[in-house]
Amino acid sequence: MTAEEQFNNVDEGDVITGRPFTVSRDTIQAFADASLDYNPLHFDDNYMKNKFGRTSFDGVIMHGMQNFALITRTLTDWLIPRGGFHRRLETRWLKPVQLGHTITPVVTLRNKKKTEKGYWLLFDVEVNNQDGMLVATGNAMAEFLDVIPGKR
Amino acid sequence: MTILDLDDFETDFWKDVDKRATWDEIIPGELRDTRPVTLTQEVIARYAKGVGEDNPLYFDEEYAKTTIYGGIIAPPSIHILLMFACTTTEDWMRSPGTINAGQNWSYHVPIRPGDTITMRGTALDRFIRKDRMFAVHENTFTNQHGEVVCTGRGQTIRPA
Numbered sequence: 578m579t580a581e582e583q584f585n586n587v588d589e590g591d592v593i594t595g596r597p598f599t600v601s602r603d604t605i606q607a608f609a610d611a612s613l614d615y616n617p618l619h620f621d622d623n624y625m626k627n628k629f630g631r632t633s634f635d636g637v638i639m640h641g642m643q644n645f646a647l648i649t650r651t652l653t654d655w656l657i658p659r660g661g662f663h664r665r666l667e668t669r670w671l672k673p674v675q676l677g678h679t680i681t682p683v684v685t686l687r688n689k690k691k692t693e694k695g696y697w698l699l700f701d702v703e704v705n706n707q708d709g710m711l712v713a714t715g716n717a718m719a720e721f722l723d724v725i726p727g728k729r
Numbered sequence: 730m731t732i733l734d735l736d737d738f739e740t741d742f743w744k745d746v747d748k749r750a751t752w753d754e755i756i757p758g759e760l761r762d763t764r765p766v767t768l769t770q771e772v773i774a775r776y777a778k779g780v781g782e783d784n785p786l787y788f789d790e791e792y793a794k795t796t797i798y799g800g801i802i803a804p805p806s807i808h809i810l811l812m813f814a815c816t817t818t819e820d821w822m823r824s825p826g827t828i829n830a831g832q833n834w835s836y837h838v839p840i841r842p843g844d845t846i847t848m849r850g851t852a853l854d855r856f857i858r859k860d861r862m863f864a865v866h867e868n869t870f871t872n873q874h875g876e877v878v879c880t881g882r883g884q885t886i887r888p889a
Contacts, residue, residue, distance in 0.1 A: 611810065618826060668831050668833070726837060727874070
């Protein structure tokens with residue numbers, strides 16, 4: 578299929594719900610081993626009794642970039658089978674995510690945009706926790722391409 | 730060229746803590762100390778597994794060859810790993826208490842096994858808002874062909 582055909586096969590308003598993710602010490606360890614981010618924010622209960630400027634946390638927190646990786650997976654799980662190339666992800670972390678919390682990314686295909694040379698998709702991103710509270714928001718872009726950049 | 734060895738990484742983020750720039754010492758425009766790293770297929774597969782990326786495009790060469798990608802690529806989010814892999818124990822992004830406030834990344838060329846990735850990292854800005862000390866950083870990752878593979882900007886709240 579051409580990029581144009583792939584572009585025509587997706588619809589504005591499509592909603593993509595990611596896999597729910599529950600935070601545990603094991604998931605934090607696995608993410609640290611993958612990302613090499615061993616900040617004590619994610620491991621050290623005693624350290625987390627401190628105040629951080631005006632912020633205090635109720636125990637260790639999930640890596641912010643774990644959220645980024647989960648949103649990325651939600652996007653690419655949907656995009657790759659449809660021929661889409663992930664181009665951009667912009668995020669804001671609104672609330673810390675703690676042990677035992679379950680978060681779920683939800684991505685909405687807000688706009689399709691044909692430019693002079695490209696076929697673009699614009700997404701809104703929200704991540705909610707188990708109480709329906711918004712913990713992160715963002716925007717993403719993807720493109721349909723006939724050739725993958727840099728391919729040799 | 731340094732093959733990235735995940736088992737040879739300093740996981741104690743308190744080590745060299747006194748050598749890292751504090752908010753007062755972060756100078757916008759000053760380059761962070763970085764080193765190039767080469768990503769093997771094994772490192773890419775380990776990263777993918779660790780973040781729950783189970784698309785075989787990231788670890789199954791026979792399958793990946795049949796796709797438009799023509800071979801294994803790394804998950805786009807692998808810059809999360811590269812940021813630590815390419816910096817030193819004295820880098821301020823390791824400072825205990827560094828809180829991520831948000832990130833913007835754009836992806837240009839997929840990273841593939843055997844690629845040697847170079848990082849250019851700097852602070853763009855620092856500011857104080859609601860009594861919190863923020864730094865804005867910008868990272869550019871380039872492959873051995875001189876192609877920019879991805880670029881990113883983020884905000885962290887710096888430890889007091």
